[in-house]
Amino acid sequence: MSAKKFSEDHRVVYYETDVTGALKIGQLVDLLMLVSGDQSDQVGVTDEKVSAQGLGWVVTQHMMEITRLPRANEVITLSTQADSYNRFFCYRDFWAHDQDGNELVKMHSVFVMMDRTKRKIVRLPEEFVTPYECEYTRKIERLATPRPVEEISAQKDYHVRFMDIDGNHHVNNVHYFDWMLDALPGEFLLNHRLVSLNISYRQEVYYGDQVLSEVEIDQENLLTKHMITTGSEQNCIAECQWVKRSE
Amino acid sequence: MSAKKFSEDHRVVYYETDVTGALKIGQLVDLLMLVSGDQSDQVGVTDEKVSAQGLGWVVTQHMMEITRLPRANEVITLSTQADSYNRFFCYRDFWAHDQDGNELVKMHSVFVMMDRTKRKIVRLPEEFVTPYECEYTRKIERLATPRPVEEISAQKDYHVRFMDIDGNHHVNNVHYFDWMLDALPGEFLLNHRLVSLNISYRQEVYYGDQVLSEVEIDQENLLTKHMITTGSEQNCIAECQWVKRSE
Structure with a gap:
């Protein structure tokens, strides 16, 4: 079927x-x-x-x-x-x-x-x-979990805005991606192109929360690992593979 | 014609x-x-x-x-x-x-x-x-200018994100409105409905800028006056008229 x-x-x-x-x-x-x-x-x-x-x-x-x-x-x-x-x-x-x-x-x-x-x-x-x-199916897929951030290369903090919340009282996807990617230096974003992404959502983020977006940049392998936290709560982790834009 | x-x-x-x-x-x-x-x-x-x-x-x-x-x-x-x-x-x-x-x-x-x-x-x-x-027409329209913020009721600051900038290197409209309205208390936004808006753009905002969004709330007349600044630069002013949501 x-x-x-x-x-x-x-x-x-x-x-x-x-x-x-x-x-x-x-x-x-x-x-x-x-x-x-x-x-x-x-x-x-x-x-x-x-x-x-x-x-x-x-x-x-x-x-x-x-x-x-x-x-x-x-x-x-x-x-x-x-x-x-x-x-x-x-x-x-x-x-x-x-x-x-x-x-x-x-x-x-x-x-x-x-x-x-x-x-x-x-x-x-x-x-x-x-x-x-x-x-x-009885099978549960064994999907790769994004590897954790070990050494923080850059970080930025954000607060969850009124307009970030949709009619279901959820923070829209777009904002998680904005927080994650915006923590990368502008130069990196301008000179590299995202080719794969693995994102795992753990805990919801709410209006008024203070969000911390941390990233580890592996410049050699053009791999970035991301973590979104609110206080002691881990909300989301992700792993991104990039290539140079000229390629 | x-x-x-x-x-x-x-x-x-x-x-x-x-x-x-x-x-x-x-x-x-x-x-x-x-x-x-x-x-x-x-x-x-x-x-x-x-x-x-x-x-x-x-x-x-x-x-x-x-x-x-x-x-x-x-x-x-x-x-x-x-x-x-x-x-x-x-x-x-x-x-x-x-x-x-x-x-x-x-x-x-x-x-x-x-x-x-x-x-x-x-x-x-x-x-x-x-x-x-x-x-x-030879005439220049005399449109009302939004009245200036005189007493600050609330304020929040933002940084301009990589994803806020479009292909023309401009900060998209949506972000000015988000900054302006998000400075209002959540309760105010939930309980009131915007009925008119007058926004005047003065100076562009750029990637990486620190933006300050200040608002004066006239609770009696349900009028809010907004100002977006970056350092000594005034980027945008606006005036909003609201009504109670039940009306």
Whole structure:
């Protein structure tokens, strides 16, 4: 049985791009999550139905491979397909393609369902997974965990703003990526291109929190390791692989 | 002679909305600016042509009246029309309507053209204004200037992030609005609804700048006055009129 695939086109616009003219990573993840939400609406697993049971989908990990980031005014096709699920985890794939059919980005993500009151992961209700027609498996995927930051090369702190919080009272994806990447020196961001990313979400961040973004830069291997913390809480860790922009 | 009007539809999506579920003001301004850019492309006044002469459009003021802000998944129609121009200023109107044709937002904006190297305002070149078929006038509009902040009720500071800068090396609109509004207490933002806004841009903000956002709250009249500064530089002032959310 092959799961349903769902696609939507999107025109990248100037305010979604960074100083290099390329689509921002956080914005790209937002766009992909939107496609996933639109598929859920289409198959009848609406946010309203999920909320009515006191539940909500939560992303625990994204693993992304980037061939090329699209530029302003480029039309891209965003696709998603539920890959498989077990008792607690739902695995989902995402793609972005250009208009010539070239793959720009591939992302593999892990979703769980959270009891909103108890803040605990629940067993996936059948009615919320079968509509995607994806395969049940007993296997739990052993995905690489981002390696921890050992030596801090740079850090910046942020406070969570009113406008960072969406209608679900969540800090939007885009802000985690902004905090992580902004801690890198501007020169590094201008001269390198992100080619892969592994991000693991641990604890939510809330409005008014003071966020610390720490990064370890391995200049030789062009690898950066990131950690977002609020006080003693570790909220998110990530690992990024870069290449020189000329390459 | 009536100027050409240009419209585009947009579906508001969850990550464009704030915690109240309404479209964020900064995002709305971004969307309106995009419509204006798309009209410019359509009439042949492309960014490339303007840039080729070492010039660029710059907004100096927005005056906005808000009847209702649209919510996630609502489709809105965004329109723009160049109103008139004189030697230095181009006046442009913007609207957002819902699908029943109700006016949600009206905005009147002032554009100038800047010499990118000299950072000076230039006389508007005929070839960049006539394609919009709007009226030439000798009159310079006397628009109300936002009243200055006199007594600071609250303030927050920010640094300009790498991701705040777009492909034109400008800090995007959305960030000015975020800085201004985020300086207000969360309680105020939750319990009041913005009904009008007058923002005047003075000096650009650059990557790495430390930004101070100060606000004076007139609780009796539900009026807030805002000021964005970087060191001794005043970058932006604004005045906002609010009503209680229950009204």
